[in-house]
Amino acid sequence: MVIIMAKVICITNQKGGVGKTTTSVNLAYFLAKDKNRVLLVDFDPQGNASSGLGLDKTALEASMTEVMLGAMALTDIIQQTSFKNFDVAPTTPQLANVEVEMAAMKNKFIVLKKALATVAEDYDYIIIDSPPSLSLLTVNGMIAADYLILPVQTEFYALEGVAQLLESMAMVKKAMNPQLKLLGVVATMYDKRTSLSVEVLAEVRKYFKDKVFQTTIPRNVRVAEAPSHGVPVGAYDKFSKGAKAYKEFAREVEERTRK
Ligand code: ATP
Ligand code: MG
Secondary structure (H helix, E strand, O other), X not given: OOOOOOEEEEEOOOOOOOOHHHHHHHHHHHHHHOOOOEEEEEXXXXXXXXXXXXXXXXXXXXXXXXXXXXXOOHHHHOEEOOOOXXXXXXXXXXXXXXXXXXXXXXXXXXXXXXXXXXOHHHOOEEEEEOOOOOOHHHHHHHHHOOEEEEEEEOOOOOOOOHHHHHHHHHHHHHHOOOOOEEEEEEEEOEOOOOHHHHHHHHHHHHHHHHHEOOOOOEXXXXXXXXXXXXXXXHHHOOOOHHHHHHHHHHHHHHHHHHO
């Protein structure tokens, strides 16, 4: 019997509001739709991925918060979503406080990695949604991951902070996780009618070259509406431009992780 171990992808950018959560939820959804077993780990105390999937993050008693404190096993907090092959490890706002407690732990950098190892055989992909910071949580995500995906919003200051992020990635790679790879950079909220969007995308392509995914994610109101209905855009309006783009993007991710 061949045991397949999950490919772990951390979606990260310390810049806020660039589309990390939207990309995490929709990538997870379309990977699952394509018959992959997927776990989405909500690793941001804001809990936007959890609420975007219809969970009430203030009412949860079992979440990533307890896992990071060592009080619960990851398998005990995972919930099924209403979509086939798509599970979620939700979070609560208290995850922010956990970070302070973790600081004193001896194994503070590998808590997430160890937790994910317990379910690696149950999934094809594990997607981690990160907070907008280069915090201990984010470093845990990078250490646990095989790949990073960097969403970049095609707006002013798109590449602000990117050098610092790449430095952190290089440090993690050197010290803790030599096989960590940048899977790619995805341009989000792209509006081909504005010259700013077009210019910024050109700048991002110049900087990251073929690391930039072919698929760009358009600015699309259906994408922004879907979380308030507790579903990914593919389930909310599968014919929308946003849903089509995320479906394409998921295919590209499958392609790149096959190599
Ligand atoms: P944070 O850093 O706070 O975690 P984030 O990087 O996870 O933010 P999102 O929450 O995914 O970013 O997106 C920020 C906002 O932009 C949200 O309101 C989201 O609905 C909206 N948004 C994201 N992608 C799109 C899109 N393609 N079209 C329209 N709106 C979008
Ligand atoms: Mg987010």
